Amino acid sequence: MALIKICGLSTPETLEAALAAGADMVGFVFFAKSPRHLTPERAAALAPRVAGRARKIALSVDADDGALDAIVEALAPDALQLHGRESPERVAAVKARYRLPVFKAVGVSTRADLQGTQAHRTGADWLLLDAKPPKGSALPGGNGLAFDWTVLGDLDRSLPFMLSGGLDAANVADAVRIGRPDGVDVSSGVEDRPGVKNPDRIRAFVAAARAAFARLQPPIPPPETPLR
Numbered sequence: 265m266a267l268i269k270i271c272g273l274s275t276p277e278t279l280e281a282a283l284a285a286g287a288d289m290v291g292f293v294f295f296a297k298s299p300r301h302l303t304p305e306r307a308a309a310l311a312p313r314v315a316g317r318a319r320k321i322a323l324s325v326d327a328d329d330g331a332l333d334a335i336v337e338a339l340a341p342d343a344l345q346l347h348g349r350e351s352p353e354r355v356a357a358v359k360a361r362y363r364l365p366v367f368k369a370v371g372v373s374t375r376a377d378l379q380g381t382q383a384h385r386t387g388a389d390w391l392l393l394d395a396k397p398p399k400g401s402a403l404p405g406g407n408g409l410a411f412d413w414t415v416l417g418d419l420d421r422s423l424p425f426m427l428s429g430g431l432d433a434a435n436v437a438d439a440v441r442i443g444r445p446d447g448v449d450v451s452s453g454v455e456d457r458p459g460v461k462n463p464d465r466i467r468a469f470v471a472a473a474r475a476a477f478a479r480l481q482p483p484i485p486p487p488e489t490p491l492r
C-alpha cells in the first residue's frame with residue numbers, strides 16, 4: 265500500500281486531524297530554523313496522542329548524535345527522516361545507532377539530480393525526493409515548491425521513495441500519476457501560512473492522495489522494506 269505522510273505537525277488539534285483523516289505517517293520537525301520546529305519536550309507531549317494510529321517520523325537536518333539521542337528519547341519515532349547533507353556514511357551510522365529505518369531526503373530540480381540518490385541506495389531504507397530549495401533559502405525543505413515530476417521516469421527504483429515538495433490536494437493526483445511514488449509527503453500544502461496547519465486542508469489532501477493511489481493501474485506494490 266502506498267503511504268501518505270503529513271509533516272510538520274505541532275499542535276494536538278492538527279495532529280488529531282491527520283490521524284483521523286487516515287494519514288499513515290505523521291512527521292515532526294526538529295530544526296530550529298523551521299516554523300514547524302518542535303523541541304523534544306513538545307514532541308514528548310504530542311507523541312502519546314499517536315498511540316499506534318500512524319507511524320511517527322522524526323525529521324532532522326544534519327543533527328549530531330546528541331540532538332538525535334534527545335529526539336529519539338522524546339518521540340520514540342518509527343523512522344528518521346534525514347533532510348540535510350548527511351553523507352551515506354552518516355546515514356549508515358544513524359541507522360546502526362538507533363536501529364530505525366531511515367528516509368534520506370534528496371533535492372531534485374533536474375534529471376541530473378537523480379544521480380544524488382545513487383550514493384544512498386545501500387544505506388537508506390527509503391528515499392524522499394523533494395524539490396531543491398531556492399538559493400539562500402533557510403530551509404532545505406518545507407518550502408512549498410514542486411519539481412518537474414516527469415524526471416522521475418529516469419529514477420532507479422531499487423529503493424522505495426516518497427515524493428514531496430509543493431504537493432497539495434489539487435496537484436497530488438497528477439504527482440501520483442506521473443511519478444508513481446511509493447508514498448507522498450506534504451507540509452506547506454496543508455497550511456494557511458508557514459507552520460500553521462489547516463485541518464480541512466489535511467483532510468482534503470489525505471482524501472485526494474488516497475483516491476489517486478487507488479486509481480493507479482497497475483497499483484503500487486508494497487515496499488520490500490516495510491516500516492515496523
Ligand SMILES: O=C(O)c1ccccc1N[C@@H]1O[C@H](COP(=O)(O)O)[C@@H](O)[C@H]1O
Binds near residue numbers: 323430431
Ligand atoms: O517542513 C519543514 O519545515 C522542513 C524543514 C527542513 C527540512 C525539511 C522540511 N520539510 C520537508 O520538506 C518536504 C516538502 O515540504 P513542502 O510540502 O514543500 O512544504 C517534506 O518532505 C517535508 O517533510
